[in-house]
Amino acid sequence: MVDSSQIRNYLNEVSDPEIPVLSVLDLGVIQQIYLDSDQWVIELTPTYSGCPAMQQIESDILLKLNEKGINNARIKHILSPAWTTDWISKEGRKKLLLYGIAPPVDEVDKKTLFADGPRVSCPKCTSENTRMVSLFGSTACKAHYQCRECLEPFDYFKCLK
Amino acid sequence: MNEAALYEYVLRMSDDSLILGQRLGEWCGHGPILEEDIAMTNIALDLVGQAISLYDFAVLLEGKDRDHDQLAYLRYENEYKNLLLVEQPNGDFAMTMLRQFFFDAFRLPLFEFLEKSPVEQLAAIAQKSLKETRYHLKHSSEWVIRLGDGTEESHRRAQAAVDHLWRYTHELFYENQHDVELQENGLVPKLSDVQASWMITVQEVLKEATLAIPTNNWKFEGGREGRHSEHMGYILSELQYMQRAYPNMEW
Numbered sequence: 001m002v003d004s005s006q007i008r009n010y011l012n013e014v015s016d017p018e019i020p021v022l023s024v025l026d027l028g029v030i031q032q033i034y035l036d037s038d039q040w041v042i043e044l045t046p047t048y049s050g051c052p053a054m055q056q057i058e059s060d061i062l063l064k065l066n067e068k069g070i071n072n073a074r075i076k077h078i079l080s081p082a083w084t085t086d087w088i089s090k091e092g093r094k095k096l097l098l099y100g101i102a103p104p105v106d107e108v109d110k111k112t113l114f115a116d117g118p119r120v121s122c123p124k125c126t127s128e129n130t131r132m133v134s135l136f137g138s139t140a141c142k143a144h145y146q147c148r149e150c151l152e153p154f155d156y157f158k159c160l161k
Numbered sequence: 162m163n164e165a166a167l168y169e170y171v172l173r174m175s176d177d178s179l180i181l182g183q184r185l186g187e188w189c190g191h192g193p194i195l196e197e198d199i200a201m202t203n204i205a206l207d208l209v210g211q212a213i214s215l216y217d218f219a220v221l222l223e224g225k226d227r228d229h230d231q232l233a234y235l236r237y238e239n240e241y242k243n244l245l246l247v248e249q250p251n252g253d254f255a256m257t258m259l260r261q262f263f264f265d266a267f268r269l270p271l272f273e274f275l276e277k278s279p280v281e282q283l284a285a286i287a288q289k290s291l292k293e294t295r296y297h298l299k300h301s302s303e304w305v306i307r308l309g310d311g312t313e314e315s316h317r318r319a320q321a322a323v324d325h326l327w328r329y330t331h332e333l334f335y336e337n338q339h340d341v342e343l344q345e346n347g348l349v350p351k352l353s354d355v356q357a358s359w360m361i362t363v364q365e366v367l368k369e370a371t372l373a374i375p376t377n378n379w380k381f382e383g384g385r386e387g388r389h390s391e392h393m394g395y396i397l398s399e400l401q402y403m404q405r406a407y408p409n410m411e412w
Contacts, residue, residue: 049289050182050203050210079214080285082292114302134196135300136203144196160292 002070004033007040014064017056018139021095024057028087031078040065040073045083047160048140085160096157097123102145104159120156122147132156163346166339167280168222169242170349172232173385175215176243179233180393181264182208183400184251193254200300201257207293214286221282230411234404238394239387246329248384248393252322255315258304259322262366265298267333270358274350283349302366309370316371323372331380333359 011030016022024030031043042061046054058075065073085104088096093103100123107118117132127149137144142155185205192198216229247264251257272294275287308319334356336344343349367374383389403410 046210046289048207048210049214049293050206050208052206079289080281082285082289114299134200135296135303136196136200138199140203140206144199158296 002068004035004040007033007042007065007070007073010064010068010070011042011061014057014060016053017060018053019096019099019101021099022088022092024061026089026092026095028089028092029057029083038072040070041076042073043076043078045078045081045087047083051140053139083160085157088157100124100154101142102154102156104157107159107161118159120145122150122152123154124152125150163339163342164222164224166343167283167348168219169339170343171215171219171222171283173242175212175219175232176241177247177264178208178212178215179400180241180243180396181247181261182206182212183396184247184249185257185261187251188257197254204261204297204300207290207297211286211290211293214289218282218286230404234401238389238397241384241389241393241397242387243384244329244332245381245384245390246326246332248390248396249326249329250392252325253318254304255308255318256322256325258301258308259319259326261297262301262305263326263330263333263363265294265301266362266366267355267359268294269298269362270355271350273358274355278348278350280348298362302362305366305372306370309367309372319370320372323367324375327375327377328379328381331378332382332384335382335385337385 008025008030011025012023014024016024016027019027027047029045029047031045033040033042035041044054044058044061061075062073065071088104096103102120102123105118105120119128120130120132121128122130122145125147127147129148130145131148132143133146133153134144136142137155141157141160143158144153145156146153182205185201185208188198188201189205190198192201212233213229216232219232220227220229244264246260249256249260269291272287272291276284276291278284278287305319308315310316311319334352336352340349340352344351364374381390
């Protein structure tokens with residue numbers, strides 16, 4: 001009989017389909033895992049309401065558990081507290097950087113409509129002399145940046161709080 | 162808790178999100194620049210995602226064993242309760258951005274208040290959507306300012322959009338007996354509070370954008386009661402096509 005920590009370990013092998021270097025645990029979307037009568041419940045917090053990767057992640061989780069012989073699992077959505085990029089693990093941040101995506105940095109008061117954008121370092125040359133090209137990027141969680149020093153265009157994982 | 166009133170309240174919000182998401186999706190592949198093509202479709206995705214969460218809650222309140230797809234795809238035009246504002250055609254980029262700005266500036270305070278609602282599920286959806294909406298408003302406000310305070314041509318188009326869309330903004334604050342009931346029970350915010358906040362944002366951004374607020378208070382309403390403009394049928398025929406052609410199909 002498996003226990004919840006073992007299931008959690010299995011989830012290390014499930015990655016974000018759009019950022020394959022991150023596991024769902026690195027991403028911080030997995031909350032409690034527990035047995036409800038005879039069913040395993042995996043609590044999952046969506047990143048963005050419309051992120052198309054979430055459905056894929058759900059079926060990947062169930063598929064992985066199935067592969068490990070666990071056929072009695074289901075996903076439960078948790079909307080509150082809402083997911084924040086603070087939940088991305090330290091390890092996850094390192095992986096993002098190595099993959100060429102600038103990890104989220106703390107931004108000035110997000111409640112101010114026209115607060116200055118964050119100072120994002122280039123994942124290639126580490127220069128802070130970068131510019132935001134667009135608030136939106138290749139996926140819901142990213143913005144598009146460019147380095148002014150080495151000219152590298154790169155994705156920035158937006159800070160969401 | 163008055164479930165019928167709450168059902169209508171949630172349904173309206175879902176319909177607003179869905180129809181505006183559908184409209185923004187029409188820009189896919191047609192954006193003026195690649196970055197904006199991506200931005201508008203990203204915002205559309207957020208809106209459709211919010212609509213799914215809201216429809217899921219609506220079907221629980223309705224208790225008729227329908228699912229979110231049935232609400233989204235299998236109702237007739239007069240059963241949709243979205244604002245006339247969100248169904249208006251995309252027009253040029255200025256028209257799309259102004260429509261978005263008026264909507265975002267309304268949704269932000271609405272979600273800020275709803276985050277504190279005692280209706281747990283609604284508060285949770287608001288908490289989630291609030292973060293996204295804040296970002297949407299930043300995006301649309303920046304464009305309104307850039308266009309309004311830009312070239313002569315962009316200013317002219319932005320002002321034309323304000324003048325055209327203003328008549329649809331009054332409906333943002335439509336309320337009927339159900340709303341009053343929900344407000345009195347403290348389940349949803351007073352619309353007058355949302356309106357005050359909306360007005361502050363609109364005045365601040367339009368001023369920065371050198372755009373004038375129309376003095377003409379001529380208004381169009383009806384969406385909230387299921388009476389739509391001539392554009393709605395065309396939106397639905399596209400939106401519902403797959404479900405009508407292949408009943409019960411799943412993605």
